[in-house]
Every structure is written in C-alpha cells, then in structure tokens.
Amino acid sequence: MSEITELEEAAREAVASTRSTTRIIEISKLNKWFGQFHVLKDIDLTVYQGERIVVCGPSGSGKSTLIRCINHLEEHQEGDVIVDGTPLNNNVKNIDAIRSEVGMVFQQFNLFPHLTVLENCTLAPIYVKKMPKAEAEALAMSLLERVRIPEQAKKYPLQLSGGQQQRVAIARALCMKPKIMLFDEPTSALDPEMIKEVLDAMVELAKEGMTMLVVTHEMGFARRVADRVIFMDQGEIVEQAPPEVFFGAPKFDRTKLFLSQILAH
C-alpha cells in the first residue's frame, strides 16, 4: 500500500513540476439562477492545464451545476466562462467546439443501453469528429484496454457491473481525445467493491497529465491526486487549497464542520 502511494507521489510531483501556466478554464463572476433560486454566486475559478481539482461540499451546494456550466449542460446568466480560449456564449459553434474538448463522466454512467460498449465509445468520434470507423474502433479498443475492460467490448452496458460501466463511460469520454475531463460524483452510485477500480482508472488518467475537475466525496482520492481542493457551500466557493493544507489546516469553520462530518464515517 505504502509503495503505491510513494509511486503516486512521485508521479504527482513529476506532473506538478511540468505543469504549464496555460489557463485552460477561466471562470469569472459566474452567476446562475434556477428560476428565483440563486445556485451559483460570483464564482471565480481558474484552472491550469494539467491541474487536478477536486470539488467537494454539502449536497445542493451547486457542485454539479458548476461543472455542468463548463460544457454548457447548464446555461449561466451572468459572468464569463472561457474554455481553452473559447468563450462560452450562445454561439452554437463555440459550444460544439468546447464540448468536443471537454469529456464528462456522470454519476449514473449514462451509457447508451442499446449500443455495445464498443459502439458507445466510437459513436462520438464517428459522428462528431467524422473519424473513419476502423480508426475509431482501434482508438476505442486502446482506451478500453487502458481502463482494463477490452474483453467486454462486444457486450451491452446493462450486462456489466457498475464499476465496469463507469470505466466504459471514462473510456467513452476519452475517445473524443478531450483536453479536460469533468467527473460528477463518478463513484457515488457504486458498491464499495467497485469504487476502487474506477478510482484506479482516474488516478492513472491523472498521472498522464489530464486536466481534471472531479466532484467527489472520496477524500482519499482528493488527498492522493488533487492539486487543489475546492470546497463549496450555498453556491459559493468557500475555500480552495492544496490537499495538505485543505485537510490539515482548513481556514473556515464551515470547512472544518464539513470535513468532520465527511471524515467521521
């Protein structure tokens, strides 16, 4: 166990040292309402290329909404979101450009049940990127191998376990060769036995230098992988810090309370 941690630590430092200063996501003064309900309040957030960010916070604090604003699954009313130089506005072209660079993994997997695992993975490359089928399949197989389920390629999603499904979802998102990966509670719908296999896949991805925004309650993962932990409450970013600081010496009492609750069980 300790030797794995050490390896990860080394990898993390290697990536951290090479981390560019390119700002890949820039969010400023982001405000969003659901009807009269103010979900996101003046969010400012800059993400650098290769950075791994874990977002945590109590239920309903707006974590999902925040990361869904990045690929325009939710529309914001005020403020700017710039992803890899492309501003997110109502220009459909910009939205499409951003979506093809941002992969997303959902809590409920959201695989397409009528398509095989392989077809799930090749769909977007073929129809969005216009990649030839053979090339898309080769790419998909290589990514399925990376998440360690190449043998399931011909099965249908509902014939797999939850952990396998979530790994397919990760491979599917990676098939678009995204620059950024968004994860919305990827392990919350899984049985404890399967959480590890999904987290392993994510750790590996992190080692390869992928920019990641991960909403999760897996504090172990945050500690091991994150460059920065963000704590949200009631639509605001309360606190953000590197994991050592965040878990060791949180500044705000709200953060302390949250940590005490989440680490208690």
Place this chain on the structure above:
Amino acid sequence: MSDYRALGGVPFMPKPARPAPANTTGVVGWMRQNLFSSPSNALLTLVGAYIAYVTIMAILNWAVFNAVFEAESRRECLDLVGRAGACWPGVVAWSRQIMYGLYPADQIWRINMGFLTLILWVVPLWLPRVQSKVAIGLTAVLVYPFLASYWFLGGQAGFVWSVLIAASIACFVWVWATALLESFTGATFGRFVLTLLGVQHRSEQDQRRVLRAVAAAMLLVAYVAVSFWTLPFVPTTRWGGFFLTLVISGIGIAFSLPSGILLALGRRCDMPVIRIACVLFIELFRSVPLITILFMFNTMLPLFLPVGVEVNQLLRAIVAVCLFAAAYMAEVIRGGLQAIPRGQYEAASAMGLGFWQTTVLIIMPQALKIMIPTIVGNFIGLFKDTTLVSIIGLFDVLNMARAVGEDTRWLGLFIEPFFAVTVLYFICCFAMSQYSINLERKLDTGPGGRR
C-alpha cells in the same frame, strides 16, 4: 484480482454446482409443477381442459366434420346437413372476390407479383450477414410503393411516375446486389462497383462521382425498361377484398410510424408555432372516431375542392386512415420519448452530438424499442380498423364477405364467409403480434439479454 490472498486468513472454497432435481425439469416435471401442484390447481386444469375440448370440438364439428365441401347452391347445402355444418362451396366460389375484389381475373397475377416484390424486397432483412439493413428497410417503405403502384394500377405512366418507377426498380436491383455481395463477399455494393471499375484507389471525391454516375446509369437503364413496360389500366374502383385491406392498412402502417415520430418530436419542440400545430393536429384526430373522419373525407372533402377536381375515393380513404393513424402513433412515440432518462440527452450533448444526431442515434432507437408492443398493437388495431372503409362503400375484405350472402345462389350465407375472414384476420394479427414479441427478444440488450 486475487490480491486478497495476500491478506492471509482461511481460504474460501466455493461448492461445486449440482444439477437441478429431476422432477422439476422436462415435460412431466413442468406439468407437475404448473398444472397439478395442488388439488385445486389440478381441478382447475381439468375443468379448463374440458371447456377447451368442448369448444374446439363444437367448432371442428361445424367447420370440418359436418361441413359440406361440394355443392352448387346454399339450398343444396341446407338439404344435405341443415345448419349443423358449414357450407364452404359458397366461400370457395367467392374466394377470388374475397381476396382481390373485382380486379379483372386475367390481371390478378399482377397483384401477386406486387406482393411478391415486397416479400423479395424485405427478405434481405433476415439474412444474417447483410449489413445495410437500415437502408434496405427504408427503401422498402419509401421506394417500393412506386413500383407497387404500377403493378396494381398500370396504364400510361407519365414522365415523373415513370422516373419514380424506374428509381424503384433500380433500388430493387441495388437491394439484391447488396444482399448477395454482403452475404458472400462482405463487401458493400459501392466498394464492389469501385473495384470492378478499377477506381478504388482514387480520391474519395472521385469515388463519390463514380458512384453517382453508376446510380444515374442504373436509373437510365431502368427508365428505358419501364418505357417498354405497359400493363393495362385497372381503376381503383375495381380494387377490393383482402388486397384492398392490405393496401389501405399497409400504407397506413408505413405512413403512421415516420409521421408519428415527426409529430411527437414537433410536440416537444421549443418553437411554439410547430408545437401548437402538432398538438392541434394530434388532439383533433384523436378526439374524433375514425368512421367520422372517413365520412368527412369522403363526403365533405369534395365540397371544399374546386369544381372539376376529382379525388379518387380510395385515395380519400387512405388519407383519412393515414392521418388518423399518425395522430395515434404520435402519442405512442411521445410515451416512448418520455421514458428516456434525461441522462441520455446529457451524455449525448456532452459528447457534442447535435439534436438530430441525438434523436436518430440515441433517443429514437430506445424509445421505439420500449414501445414495440404498443406500436405493434397500434398496427394491429389499424389493420382491423380498416374494415370501417366498408361503410363508405369500399369493397374491402369484410364487405366482400358480406356480398357472398347477397348472391342469389348463396343467399343468406353469412356465417361461413365471416368465419373465413375471421381466420384470415387472426392469422395476420397473430403473426404480427408474434413477430413483435420476437423482435423484442432480439433487441433486448438488458442484463439478461442476448450474448
């Protein structure tokens, strides 16, 4: 995955599986378990078996054992067995009209050819190695009708109609060429043609140009063939019987699915004009009985059309049936759409798929699959509802069956022809329903599904 061993502890040895106890398998086991599991269950089984026996024997006695198979008139039948047995000669004498209406006897082969063409058109859908099934299915619905229209109607085809017929024939050739090529060589038709012409290594643009030229050439050849092909004209007033029923319900079924999909999508559209138009159409046609719509189209439509413009009565009935079926299908499809979780749309959007891509590739296949039982139920309903056209004077199979009893020779012979029609309907509807169950099983990708 076996790293738990490194943790130490007592090793876990799973027990080997044993075969199931003998009396729960096999026919006897099944019967013991399901039919005679308790005294009351056994009693129910026996009573049920007795009722089934009595009913079936009564029907067989009437329809087979006591029936008359050779007679010149109903009188003769009655003299022979009275009412204890069926009088089939009347049905046999009228069988041509029951199947084909008043279609000229020497032209009936055309109807058979028309349906044979359809069967041949869809056979490739069941060949396992054929890949282009979607394209073949689409041409069967969209292109086959032009060829069928000429088989059934005949006469002098104008330029546009000729081109459509030619396209239909070219398509049919394509379907079979594709089916054979894909079954035996695995290559698509396009690839085969390109290789044959030796241009498979040219640029994609060139290849596309060549394929277009080949398609045009096929069309031209077919057009020339069509111009040499003349069949005598048979007006729709002579169409009838089971043939007419198949034409009306076939067109209704083929039309209702695509237009129902569009209406359902329109009803969920963000643009108010489209949405309101779709809602109005659906609600209007759903709130009125089919028979009323048929009457409206039959009697009132001519009043609105300019003088001299005559719309064929069969066409009016078909349009009425199509619109009615489309409105119902729209609601079925909408039900299917509602069952698709939001996550499917979100995953598709997040991958960058557009609205139509999401609809065609992700949403519709799932919505249609969920709704197969209801969709086929609707088809069956429509198939049976077409009997209503007999009320506006079209001689569909039911009306033809009634005509038997009005023939002076077979006066009063109603039960037998209706019985025959019942059997005919049952066979068709039961086949459809079985096919739908089959399809559902084949398309099941759930946890216990295929593979």
